[in-house]
Amino acid sequence: MTTRTQDPAAEPSAHRDAFVDWLQRMGDNCLILGHRASEWCGHSPALEEDIALANQALDLIGQCQFWLGLAAEVEGKGRTADQIAYLRDAGAFRNALLVERPNVDFGQTLMRQFLFDAWHMEILRKLKSSSDPRVAEIAAKAEKEVAYHLERSADLVIRLGDGSAESRARMEKALKALFPYTGELFTDDAVDQAMAAAGIAPLPSSLKAGWDSTVSAVLEEATLAHPGEVWQHKGGKRGVHSEHLGYILAEMQFLQRAYPGAVW
Amino acid sequence: MSSEWPLWEIFIRGQHGLNHRHVGSLHAPDAEMAIRNARDVYTRRNEGVSIWAVKSNDIVASSPSEKGPLFEPSNSKVYRHPTFFDIPDEVGHM
Numbered sequence: 001m002t003t004r005t006q007d008p009a010a011e012p013s014a015h016r017d018a019f020v021d022w023l024q025r026m027g028d029n030c031l032i033l034g035h036r037a038s039e040w041c042g043h044s045p046a047l048e049e050d051i052a053l054a055n056q057a058l059d060l061i062g063q064c065q066f067w068l069g070l071a072a073e074v075e076g077k078g079r080t081a082d083q084i085a086y087l088r089d090a091g092a093f094r095n096a097l098l099v100e101r102p103n104v105d106f107g108q109t110l111m112r113q114f115l116f117d118a119w120h121m122e123i124l125r126k127l128k129s130s131s132d133p134r135v136a137e138i139a140a141k142a143e144k145e146v147a148y149h150l151e152r153s154a155d156l157v158i159r160l161g162d163g164s165a166e167s168r169a170r171m172e173k174a175l176k177a178l179f180p181y182t183g184e185l186f187t188d189d190a191v192d193q194a195m196a197a198a199g200i201a202p203l204p205s206s207l208k209a210g211w212d213s214t215v216s217a218v219l220e221e222a223t224l225a226h227p228g229e230v231w232q233h234k235g236g237k238r239g240v241h242s243e244h245l246g247y248i249l250a251e252m253q254f255l256q257r258a259y260p261g262a263v264w
Numbered sequence: 265m266s267s268e269w270p271l272w273e274i275f276i277r278g279q280h281g282l283n284h285r286h287v288g289s290l291h292a293p294d295a296e297m298a299i300r301n302a303r304d305v306y307t308r309r310n311e312g313v314s315i316w317a318v319k320s321n322d323i324v325a326s327s328p329s330e331k332g333p334l335f336e337p338s339n340s341k342v343y344r345h346p347t348f349f350d351i352p353d354e355v356g357h358m
Binding site: 046047048051052055152155159 | 293305
């Protein structure tokens with residue numbers, strides 16, 4: 001570990017801003033998807049699925065705490081992970097559009113989870129050899145959790161895709177609805193270039209091949225037709241969100257907005 | 265939905281080399297999902313290192329109405345219980 005990455009004040013500010021932005025992308029993806037998964041709590045089709053999704057939500061929110069905690073540390077302005085999570089408006093969120101897509105039904109929830117998990121696994125594997133040891137440590141811890149998320153979501157996509165006429169129709173619909181939100185996970189911008197140059201994170205575009213092969217294999221086993229090249233939505237990672245994020249934040253941030261600084 | 269899935273009995277082995285213990289039951293469409301559901305339902309707080317899942321239908325149980333013939337003979341023979349021995353202190357907990 002170099003002292004440069006340890007002492008926020010000594011870090012060149014452009015690099016620091018990019019690093020904070022990138023850490024928020026990682027943290028916000030986990031936070032928003034974790035919140036979406038938590039919305040099923042008490043509503044799932046079976047008790048077993050209910051608990052499984054709640055577990056996954058807790059895993060993701062735990063990972064978010066690490067990423068946003070590190071963002072706060074690197075930023076060096078005395079903010080905490082909680083303040084970053086609860087006191088930003090939608091325009092300051094950096095999550096991909098995919099994770100803010102509505103739950104709709106169990107099919108869309110699981111398809112969204114699978115498409116995300118496959119990406120998540122790819123990036124965490126690479127991040128384990130990040131030049132920043134703090135990033136590498138978070139990735140190593142998260143990878144174990146995400147390996148299980150992916151195993152589970154891939155298995156359910158296969159079972160439901162290659163299942164009854166009803167489940168298959170729902171999975172087809174889910175894939176068609178969500179695939180146009182996956183492209184953003186693999187676009188490179190100035191923040192990504194800076195992170196790659198510093199050896200902190202891989203270029204998103206470099207993760208595409210690995211993701212493609214996981215997704216293609218699972219869709220094939222699920223007997224679902226791969227959507228191929230389709231038009232892709234973009235904007236989440238630079239703060240341009242769909243209307244859905246506002247509703248998520250209204251629910252998620254209400255307490256801290258109404259009762260600032262409230263604690264357990 | 266879950267009413268269509270078979271019931272499974274779940275056994276978890278704790279951290280300390282103990283035997284698998286029955287912890288409860290759950291519904292799952294097949295064995296693989298039974299293990300996965302057991303992981304999510306019963307090992308959320310670091311309870312175990314190994315999971316067994318057994319279809320509830322496959323368990324053969326003694327009948328409650330035979331309680332007398334099955335268990336009373338052993339209960340009434342006090343000499344079968346090793347309560348007449350003094351255990352030296354050095355042995356410790358047995």
